[in-house]
Amino acid sequence: MGSTDADDTNIVVAMWTVSIAGELWFALMWLLDQLPKMKPVRRAVDVAALEESLLPTIDVLVTTADPEKEPPLTTANTVLSVLAADYPAGKLTCYVSDDAGVALTREAIAEAAQFAGLWVPFCRKHGVEPRNPEAYFNPGVDCNKTRVVTRGDYKGRAWSELARDRRRVRREYEELRLRINALQAGDIKRRRCAAADGNATTYWRRGTVEDHAGVVQVVIGQSSGLVLPQHGTGDVDRCNLLDLSSVDVRLPALVYLCREKRHGRAHHGKAGALNALLRASAVISNAPFVLNLDCDHYINNSQALRAGVCHMLDRRGDDVAFVQFPQRLDGVDPADRYANHNRVFFDCTEPGLDGLQGPIYVGTGCMFRRAALYGIDPPRWRWPHGDDTAAKDDVHQPDKFGDSMAFLHTARAAMNHPDRSSSGGGGGMSPPCLFDEAAAILEATALVSSGYEDRTAWGRDIGWMYGTVTEDVATGFCLHRRGWRSAYCATAPDAFRGTAPLNLTDRLHQVLRWAAGSLEIFFSRNNPLLAGRRLHPLQRVAYLNTAVYPFTSVFVMLYCLCFPVIPLVTGKETTAGVVSVDWSTYIAFLAALMLTLAMVAMLEVRWSGIRLGDWWRNEQFWMVSATSAYLAAVAQVALKVAAGKELSFKLTSKRQHVTDGSSGGRGKDKFAELYAVRWTTLMIPPAMVLAVNVASMVAGIEGRWSRNGVATILGVAFNAWVVVHLYPFALGIMGRWSKTWSPLLLLVAFLTVRLLCVVLQFHNMN
Ligand SMILES: O=c1ccn([C@@H]2O[C@H](COP(=O)(O)OP(=O)(O)O[C@H]3O[C@H](CO)[C@@H](O)[C@H](O)[C@H]3O)[C@@H](O)[C@H]2O)c(=O)[nH]1
Numbered sequence: 001m002g003s004t005d006a007d008d009t010n011i012v013v014a015m016w017t018v019s020i021a022g023e024l025w026f027a028l029m030w031l032l033d034q035l036p037k038m039k040p041v042r043r044a045v046d047v048a049a050l051e052e053s054l055l056p057t058i059d060v061l062v063t064t065a066d067p068e069k070e071p072p073l074t075t076a077n078t079v080l081s082v083l084a085a086d087y088p089a090g091k092l093t094c095y096v097s098d099d100a101g102v103a104l105t106r107e108a109i110a111e112a113a114q115f116a117g118l119w120v121p122f123c124r125k126h127g128v129e130p131r132n133p134e135a136y137f138n139p140g141v142d143c144n145k146t147r148v149v150t151r152g153d154y155k156g157r158a159w160s161e162l163a164r165d166r167r168r169v170r171r172e173y174e175e176l177r178l179r180i181n182a183l184q185a186g187d188i189k190r191r192r193c194a195a196a197d198g199n200a201t202t203y204w205r206r207g208t209v210e211d212h213a214g215v216v217q218v219v220i221g222q223s224s225g226l227v228l229p230q231h232g233t234g235d236v237d238r239c240n241l242l243d244l245s246s247v248d249v250r251l252p253a254l255v256y257l258c259r260e261k262r263h264g265r266a267h268h269g270k271a272g273a274l275n276a277l278l279r280a281s282a283v284i285s286n287a288p289f290v291l292n293l294d295c296d297h298y299i300n301n302s303q304a305l306r307a308g309v310c311h312m313l314d315r316r317g318d319d320v321a322f323v324q325f326p327q328r329l330d331g332v333d334p335a336d337r338y339a340n341h342n343r344v345f346f347d348c349t350e351p352g353l354d355g356l357q358g359p360i361y362v363g364t365g366c367m368f369r370r371a372a373l374y375g376i377d378p379p380r381w382r383w384p385h386g387d388d389t390a391a392k393d394d395v396h397q398p399d400k401f402g403d404s405m406a407f408l409h410t411a412r413a414a415m416n417h418p419d420r421s422s423s424g425g426g427g428g429m430s431p432p433c434l435f436d437e438a439a440a441i442l443e444a445t446a447l448v449s450s451g452y453e454d455r456t457a458w459g460r461d462i463g464w465m466y467g468t469v470t471e472d473v474a475t476g477f478c479l480h481r482r483g484w485r486s487a488y489c490a491t492a493p494d495a496f497r498g499t500a501p502l503n504l505t506d507r508l509h510q511v512l513r514w515a516a517g518s519l520e521i522f523f524s525r526n527n528p529l530l531a532g533r534r535l536h537p538l539q540r541v542a543y544l545n546t547a548v549y550p551f552t553s554v555f556v557m558l559y560c561l562c563f564p565v566i567p568l569v570t571g572k573e574t575t576a577g578v579v580s581v582d583w584s585t586y587i588a589f590l591a592a593l594m595l596t597l598a599m600v601a602m603l604e605v606r607w608s609g610i611r612l613g614d615w616w617r618n619e620q621f622w623m624v625s626a627t628s629a630y631l632a633a634v635a636q637v638a639l640k641v642a643a644g645k646e647l648s649f650k651l652t653s654k655r656q657h658v659t660d661g662s663s664g665g666r667g668k669d670k671f672a673e674l675y676a677v678r679w680t681t682l683m684i685p686p687a688m689v690l691a692v693n694v695a696s697m698v699a700g701i702e703g704r705w706s707r708n709g710v711a712t713i714l715g716v717a718f719n720a721w722v723v724v725h726l727y728p729f730a731l732g733i734m735g736r737w738s739k740t741w742s743p744l745l746l747l748v749a750f751l752t753v754r755l756l757c758v759v760l761q762f763h764n765m766n
């Protein structure tokens with residue numbers, strides 16, 4: 001170092017220190033990311049091998065929270081897909097939790113139940129897929145398979161009747177859609193009036209509210225009293241009825257539930273809702289396996305439940321606490337601009353973990369073993385203390401489970417129940433139902449009261465975890481920490497499908513929530529470093545990675561914003577005079593590094609079968625997140641740790657996917673949300689990074705710096721690398737313009753920034 005100027009030297013030393021720390025951090029993150037992928041596994045299930053009579057009962061838990069962001073029609077469709085799943089009707093119960101507690105959702109569910117009387121037998125008769133009526137009748141543009149069934153792939157029993165039946169059911173579905181949308185319109189009007197009268201507080205606001213009584217209501221009973229297979233709008237033409245003589249018309253049970261909420265009481269968001277569902281379902285059907293679905297995630301493959309059960313009943317499945325299915329999405333723009341599909345995670349990371357202790361739980365499309373949620377140890381770790389003594393001890397503790405004797409009774413039954421067919425007894429079947437319906441409803445209502453969990457272990461040691469906005473990761477972690485395994489189940493066709501935010505702002509908020517939730521876990525008692533020896537070492541590495549990745553944004557910002565900005569504002573190349581570099585070694589090193597990274601990426605792509613494009617979009621969106629949401633997450637969690645400011649759960653809107661009315665106008669504005677620009681502070685940092693790098697690139701190209709050729713080329717290459725990564729962000733903030741102007745983006749930016757440079761230089765000369 002030949003010192004020219006004390007200031008310059010200080011800057012260079014600072015940059016040097018930051019780089020060393022940064023490189024070490026990046027290397028660590030790379031290791032944390034790669035190590036858990038050492039033993040990837042891909043499993044397949046043989047659904048046909050399941051014996052019908054030994055199928056266990058299943059409780060499906062669906063959560064919805066806000067009828068405005070989560071249209072009741074979407075929830076109704078999910079419920080219909082569950083009711084129509086290929087599973088014995090008597091062994092399936094669907095529970096819907098409505099956190100808003102509004103009549104609207106309840107009425108929509110009741111309407112769906114009516115329609116189910118027609119829909120479910122129709123699906124069974126003709127082997128229809130998918131069994132979500134909206135997706136069946138109006139497949140999105142991204143499903144390039146047409147829904148026109150040909151004789152060859154028809155799976156039902158009456159080919160000649162399909163067209164006629166389909167027409168009839170379709171008409172009924174359109175009626176249902178109109179009725180539910182009318183309910184919603186009426187509800188909005190009612191709400192406006194209430195707000196105008198000034199008593200808006202008695203009505204719900206934004207789903208999270210706050211003060212309503214608990215309700216448990218059986219919409220379709222176990223004995224299926226409500227089977228009205230020929231239901232119509234009243235004026236049904238007799239000769240238009242479906243011939244259902246050869247079809248099982250029984251329906252699975254359906255229960256609507258709304259837990260009690262009171263002002264000033266923590267309700268713990270989705271985790272709280274799921275715990276309420278878990279308890280209520282215990283006294284009603286008490287199935288040994290529960291499937292958790294978000295309101296927008298419907299069953300896309302009617303065999304999905306059976307596939308999950310295969311993993312659970314497998315001979316080596318005793319230690320499996322949950323079976324996670326990949327999250328697949330409908331309605332994402334074809335270019336997947338914001339990497340909504342998350343292919344790298346779902347096709348590389350999760351199958352990788354399956355070879356260790358199992359995939360991470362991601363909140364929806366996941367089947368649990370009920371007993372595992374009650375906090376017992378997996379069989380492997382129960383031995384040699386005897387099978388169930390621990391469980392018996394536990395379950396008598398009201399301070400753990402709460403004081404409902406009825407619930408304790410069912411919990412004990414669940415924990416002692418052999419839920420695998422080969423373990424003898426009445427294996428595979430389910431614990432008997434303990435109560436008659438009326439008593440069960442009464443008990444369930446008490447179990448969803450807001451005070452029930454006071455001074456219990458709910459959310460801490462049992463059920464879904466509280467204290468984080470990513471209850472999913474935390475819950476899965478707690479099960480793994482206890483020694484449970486999980487399994488990954490990718491089926492074809494996809495088991496479940498859901499929706500995702502198309503809008504940049506919504507997407508950033510979603511990523512922000514995930515990142516903040518991860519950091520919350522790091523700063524909680526669920527920090528993976530604190531876990532005991534039952535957590536597989538590489539599983540620990542994977543969880544550590546999930547818990548710390550947002551920190552990377554700090555270095556990303558230093559590299560991508562601060563470093564390029566220094567020469568721009570000081571007007572001279574600080575490093576030029578003080579650092580001498582052996583360029584050939586440096587470039588060789590750089591090339592080797594790049595090559596290694598590229599090879600690893602290729603390996604991942606080849607193995608997982610994702611396309612290179614998917615991988616690239618993942619890289620791009622990672623950069624967008626690292627410069628915005630991750631940074632904000634670090635700030636939010638710092639605030640929480642320092643000042644105790646709790647994070648809030650910002651619900652992801654599912655609106656865009658429900659188009660109103662006529663199927664004709666559907667295609668055109670399907671991606672309207674993609675082009676809507678809604679500014680948020682989250683967009684400021686990436687916008688700055690973009691501007692600075694474009695500016696620096698321009699300055700480099702124009703030969704403004706006094707550095708040598710190689711340094712200039714490398715500098716410009718780095719800037720270009722940042723810019724191409726942020727390209728989706730640039731498109732996002734251009735809104736509608738990005739449709740027509742995207743190729744011109746760089747040019748426009750180039751000219752603007754050139755002007756800026758000239759101004760800056762002028763300023764520096766004075
Ligand atoms: O107070 C609440 C808040 C949310 N929910 C439900 O939670 C689900 C997930 O909400 P959403 O806004 O769709 O979250 P995403 O951004 O799509 O969520 C992903 O990440 C979340 C954790 O951050 C997981 O809970 C989700 O399952 C997972 O899909 C929805 O069904 C909501 O109805 C409630 O029931 N009560």
Ligand SMILES: [Mn+2]
Nearest residue numbers: 294296499652
């Ligand atoms: Mn969602």
